[in-house]
Amino acid sequence: MAPGFDVIVVGSGFGGAVTACRLAQAGASVLVLERGRRWTKDQYPRGPGDAWLYQPGHPHRYNGWLDLRFARGMTVAQGAGVGGGSLCYSSVVMKADPALFEGGWPPEITYSELAPYYAKVHEMLAVREIPPGQHTHRYKLLQRAAERLGHTDRFDSVPLALSFDPEWSYELPDPLDTRHSRSFVNGQGQPQGTCVHLGNCDIGCDVQAKNTLDLNYIPAAEQHGAEVRPLHLVRCIQPDDSGYRVIFDRIEDGGLLRGEERAERVVVAAGSLGSTELLLRCRDQHRTLPRISGVLGRHWSANANFFTSGIYGPDTEVGQSIGPTIAAGLDFMDGSVNGQRFFVEDDGFPNLLLNALTAQLRSGRVSPFAWALQRHLRRGRDEKNPTRNVMVWLGEGVDAADGELSLGRRRLMPWKRKLRLTWDVRRSAPVIDAILSTHQRLTEATGGHLRVPLSWSVLRSLVTVHPLGGCRVGTGPEEAVVDHRGEVFGHRNLFVADGAIVPVAIGRNPSMTIGALAERTAALMTQGRGLSETEPL
Numbered sequence: 036m037a038p039g040f041d042v043i044v045v046g047s048g049f050g051g052a053v054t055a056c057r058l059a060q061a062g063a064s065v066l067v068l069e070r071g072r073r074w075t076k077d078q079y080p081r082g083p084g085d086a087w088l089y090q091p092g093h094p095h096r097y098n099g100w101l102d103l104r105f106a107r108g109m110t111v112a113q114g115a116g117v118g119g120g121s122l123c124y125s126s127v128v129m130k131a132d133p134a135l136f137e138g139g140w141p142p143e144i145t146y147s148e149l150a151p152y153y154a155k156v157h158e159m160l161a162v163r164e165i166p167p168g169q170h171t172h173r174y175k176l177l178q179r180a181a182e183r184l185g186h187t188d189r190f191d192s193v194p195l196a197l198s199f200d201p202e203w204s205y206e207l208p209d210p211l212d213t214r215h216s217r218s219f220v221n222g223q224g225q226p227q228g229t230c231v232h233l234g235n236c237d238i239g240c241d242v243q244a245k246n247t248l249d250l251n252y253i254p255a256a257e258q259h260g261a262e263v264r265p266l267h268l269v270r271c272i273q274p275d276d277s278g279y280r281v282i283f284d285r286i287e288d289g290g291l292l293r294g295e296e297r298a299e300r301v302v303v304a305a306g307s308l309g310s311t312e313l314l315l316r317c318r319d320q321h322r323t324l325p326r327i328s329g330v331l332g333r334h335w336s337a338n339a340n341f342f343t344s345g346i347y348g349p350d351t352e353v354g355q356s357i358g359p360t361i362a363a364g365l366d367f368m369d370g371s372v373n374g375q376r377f378f379v380e381d382d383g384f385p386n387l388l389l390n391a392l393t394a395q396l397r398s399g400r401v402s403p404f405a406w407a408l409q410r411h412l413r414r415g416r417d418e419k420n421p422t423r424n425v426m427v428w429l430g431e432g433v434d435a436a437d438g439e440l441s442l443g444r445r446r447l448m449p450w451k452r453k454l455r456l457t458w459d460v461r462r463s464a465p466v467i468d469a470i471l472s473t474h475q476r477l478t479e480a481t482g483g484h485l486r487v488p489l490s491w492s493v494l495r496s497l498v499t500v501h502p503l504g505g506c507r508v509g510t511g512p513e514e515a516v517v518d519h520r521g522e523v524f525g526h527r528n529l530f531v532a533d534g535a536i537v538p539v540a541i542g543r544n545p546s547m548t549i550g551a552l553a554e555r556t557a558a559l560m561t562q563g564r565g566l567s568e569t570e571p572l
């Protein structure tokens with residue numbers, strides 16, 4: 036039977052959206068299967084009863100915004116939906132440090148090799164920095180801390196995939212009112228608005244100022260004929276004579292409906308945990324892809340994410356929930372603190388109470404008390420916000436990348452197998468300690484005191500939003516799962532293109548590097564460059 040599509044792409048985040056777009060532009064027939072919803076701005080979660088969580092065990096009931104996984108010593112947060120992690124991310128799109136490519140990568144992947152692909156991602160995501168007149172209080176606090184500690188040369192604005200109006204300023208009357216957002220149509224014909232500093236980046240931007248993948252790469256793919264099917268959870272990939280059968284569950288009417296499609300090639304882009312789990316199940320449970328390397332699941336990294344809070348007195352403006360979630364950073368990738376390489380950013384969080392009340396008000400379901408509270412919070416966003424004096428410091432660094440993903444048996448249902456993450460912090464503790472001591476110095480230099488989460492000080496447990504690895508790229512199956520093109524060793528025409536292939540911790544925010552690697556995989560698939568075994572499309 037002839038395959039239905041040239042390519043099926045599993046997942047629609049940084050790896051999936053980029054490959055789907057470029058392969059469709061090259062003339063391939065492309066199907067994208069995405070387990071999450073296709074969100075529109077009026078559906079973003081706001082109130083307590085909204086679809087906040089995606090539960091992989093019950094996707095027909097809980098197919099919400101964020102997929103949280105809890106393991107001993109580690110919690111992992113990932114996005115779910117058309118656009119993947121771009122929906123909930125803080126829009127920081129940075130290149131990796133060039134020195135990072137000196138070890139751990141196959142010789143074909145170097146910083147200069149990736150440069151043109153970084154440029155493509157930069158262009159598609161319309162990357163820019165926050166305009167000088169729009170610096171947030173958090174930005175200025177980090178800048179002040181850097182100056183006082185003699186780190187001015189390490190401080191900079193971070194590149195953001197956000198749309199700004201240079202005319203917008205905090206001096207406008209009611210500056211955070213959405214009426215100040217300027218509407219425009221982006222390069223892919225999608226309506227967007229400019230940023231009015233609502234601080235909701237991680238829960239979906241009310242004015243579409245985030246240049247998320249569902250507003251650029253995905254529509255570009257669709258304009259070239261790609262079909263995107265949300266709420267399609269891929270369960271198994273099975274080779275057949277002319278390619279692969281991809282078996283999925285369609286989430287519909289509160290239930291799961293089994294279906295399948297066929298393609299000559301498959302690109303697995305379900306993220307670090309998603310791609311690794313799918314391939315583990317195909318190798319060890321369904322036994323459809325038996326030749327995948329024994330390295331599958333190993334070398335997993337949390338990118339040394341570490342969050343602390345700086346608590347400040349009433350005289351220090353922090354504006355925790357105002358403005359782009361992250362706008363500035365301090366670079367310690369040179370190893371000057373105890374030989375550890377890391378990056379520090381100002382991290383905001385959305386004002387969930389204000390958002391919930393505003394959503395209620397819009398729906399007309401609101402009590403006089405809730406109405407008054409909403410007015411109060413809105414008016415006092417700058418002065419009375421209870422979180423206004425809390426600065427969340429985010430550190431991200433080069434950890435040991437020695438975690439392991441595997442399939443374990445459920446205790447109560449031993450016939451069912453569950454993704455398991457084994458993480459031992461010991462080899463990564465030095466970089467976490469270096470980040471912590473830097474957070475401490477930054478906070479003290481600006482008159483605050485640092486609060487370290489009990490999850491770390493008592494339990495030695497971490498939270499990461501940057502999971503990487505599991506399907507490592509390398510030179511052969513004895514040390515890696517995919518080759519430098521992203522093709523799985525032992526299974527022709529099966530590719531992995533997402534954060535799962537990254538072989539080392541990136542240290543900085545990883546999405547730009549994941550996108551650049553996916554651009555390169557798509558270019559090699561379409562141009563035939565370096566394709567010794569696989570025919571170009």
Ligand SMILES: Cc1cc2nc3c(=O)[nH]c(=O)nc-3n(C[C@H](O)[C@H](O)[C@H](O)COP(=O)(O)OP(=O)(O)OC[C@H]3O[C@@H](n4cnc5c(N)ncnc54)[C@H](O)[C@@H]3O)c2cc1C
Nearest residue numbers: 046048049050070119120125126127269306309534544546
């Ligand atoms: C709150 C938060 C803030 C962040 N901020 C930043 C930031 O500012 N900068 C940055 O660089 N990074 C940030 N990140 C990390 C960033 O989102 C990820 O590094 C990036 O999205 C990873 O890209 P990916 O292609 O590997 O996977 P993803 O973007 O996660 O895409 C994988 C997709 O596959 C889908 N999927 C999974 N399994 C299946 C399956 N079996 N079938 C079908 N579909 C499936 C998922 O739903 C998802 O849409 C943040 C993450 C979070 C959670």
Ligand code: SF4
Nearest residue numbers: 230233234235236240
């Ligand atoms: S700060 Fe607000 S307006 Fe700006 S991008 Fe984030 S959510 Fe959108």
